[in-house]
Amino acid sequence: MTAHLxxxxxAIRDAVRDFAAKRLASGYLARAxxxxxxxxxxxxxxxxxxxxLLAGEGYNPLDREDFIAAGLAVExxxxxxxxxxxxxIPVMLMSTLIRQHADPAVLAEWLPRLVSGDTFVGFxxxxxxxxxxxxxxxxxxxxIGDGYVLDGExxxxxxxxxxxALVVAARTVRxxxxxxxxxxxxxxxASGISRSVVPDTGWGILxxxxxxxxxxxxxxxxxxxxxxxxxxxxxNGFDFTRPLLALTGIGTAQAAIDETVEYVRQRTAFGAPLxxxxxxxxxxxxxxxHLEAARLICYSALERRTLGLPHTAEAAMSKWYGPxxxxxxxxECLLLHGNYGYSQELPFEQRLRDVMSVEIADGTAQIQKIxxxxxxxxxxxxxxxxx
Numbered sequence: 001m002t003a004h005l006x007x008x009x010x011a012i013r014d015a016v017r018d019f020a021a022k023r024l025a026s027g028y029l030a031r032a033x034x035x036x037x038x039x040x041x042x043x044x045x046x047x048x049x050x051x052x053l054l055a056g057e058g059y060n061p062l063d064r065e066d067f068i069a070a071g072l073a074v075e076x077x078x079x080x081x082x083x084x085x086x087x088x089i090p091v092m093l094m095s096t097l098i099r100q101h102a103d104p105a106v107l108a109e110w111l112p113r114l115v116s117g118d119t120f121v122g123f124x125x126x127x128x129x130x131x132x133x134x135x136x137x138x139x140x141x142x143x144i145g146d147g148y149v150l151d152g153e154x155x156x157x158x159x160x161x162x163x164x165a166l167v168v169a170a171r172t173v174r175x176x177x178x179x180x181x182x183x184x185x186x187x188x189x190a191s192g193i194s195r196s197v198v199p200d201t202g203w204g205i206l207x208x209x210x211x212x213x214x215x216x217x218x219x220x221x222x223x224x225x226x227x228x229x230x231x232x233x234x235x236n237g238f239d240f241t242r243p244l245l246a247l248t249g250i251g252t253a254q255a256a257i258d259e260t261v262e263y264v265r266q267r268t269a270f271g272a273p274l275x276x277x278x279x280x281x282x283x284x285x286x287x288x289x290h291l292e293a294a295r296l297i298c299y300s301a302l303e304r305r306t307l308g309l310p311h312t313a314e315a316a317m318s319k320w321y322g323p324x325x326x327x328x329x330x331x332e333c334l335l336l337h338g339n340y341g342y343s344q345e346l347p348f349e350q351r352l353r354d355v356m357s358v359e360i361a362d363g364t365a366q367i368q369k370i371x372x373x374x375x376x377x378x379x380x381x382x383x384x385x386x387x
Contacts, residue, residue, distance in 0.1 A: 020080035046117030078251030101225035122163035124154035141170035160209030179228030202353035243298040246322025253326035287329035313375035320368035
């Protein structure tokens with residue numbers, strides 16, 4: 001990663017690394033087993049300035065929008081606490097959407113509090129029948145005189161229990177005509193909203209849930225961007241959240257390897273440290289190599305984003321490969337700790353459950369491979385549809 005570092009990026013990386021080591025690392029396992037959102041830590045991280053990296057002038061501690069800096073911050077957070085790192089990514093995505101597409105009054109109401117860590121805005125895209133097939137969502141926003149009325153159901157809504165509002169993707173109908181997908185900022189205190197919790201094997205402090213929208217009225221100003229054009233904006237956001245998500249897995253796996261290296265230096269078997277055995281050192285070397293390759297793909301995608309170059313394929317590559325190799329590395333570290341690694345006293349089983357979540361979030365491996373082939377070789381590689 002040294003080729004991508006300049007003074008500003010290095011300063012952000014070092015500041016987050018220092019904070020994460022002092023404030024996050026020792027509490028990871030306890031927080032991961034809790035369902036209580038750490039608002040105090042959330043505000044402290046906001047105080048570092050990283051939530052403003054993509055939020056524009058007045059919020060960004062740098063003089064430019066820098067997705068590599070965002071990646072460095074997320075990876076350093078994940079090295080100490082996977083779940084806290086995954087709090088940062090939706091903040092960055094929502095700040096981007098609100099900054100670029102919100103009505104000035106909506107922007108003034110939500111962006112300052114979002115970047116300061118005083119609120120949280122989640123994202124509602126997935127539905128019971130449309131996960132990765134997001135173009136075919138069924139939630140409907142019917143245009144009326146003074147706004148829209150939303151009806152539908154969203155599943156796998158991250159931070160639903162703690163968010164104050166959601167960005168909701170819905171198929172927009174005006175005068176009986178389907179205009180396509182739009183996105184709306186929907187306060188969760190609106191009439192007609194109900195929520196239920198989804199119990200997860202990881203992802204604890206974030207939490208997921210099911211959102212029900214029953215005749216939910218929102219004003220016209222809460223439309224983000226152009227009516228019927230929201231889907232392209234959602235996909236554009238995925239092109240930077242995917243490498244960021246992959247980096248949370250990579251950072252967590254790197255921490256697991258570093259801890260395992262220290263363990264095998266001290267642990268002995270057959271009269272020698274485990275580090276002396278090729279059956280121990282060679283797998284670690286292999287995982288380090290895979291992680292470095294995945295890391296470079298992530299930062300390549302983020303660099304291209306920063307430079308305004310096409311990066312959809314690279315984002316998909318990072319999202320497929322990064323979580324795959326991160327999960328494998330964490331599992332190897334668990335096994336190298338033997339029965340200790342399998343216990344809940346050490347963090348490896350928790351890390352494995354947490355890291356596996358990013359093999360699903362923002363599109364499964366199969367979807368990423370479709371995107372890669374479509375972007376590199378064209379529409380002949382889009383799956384057949386009978387519609």
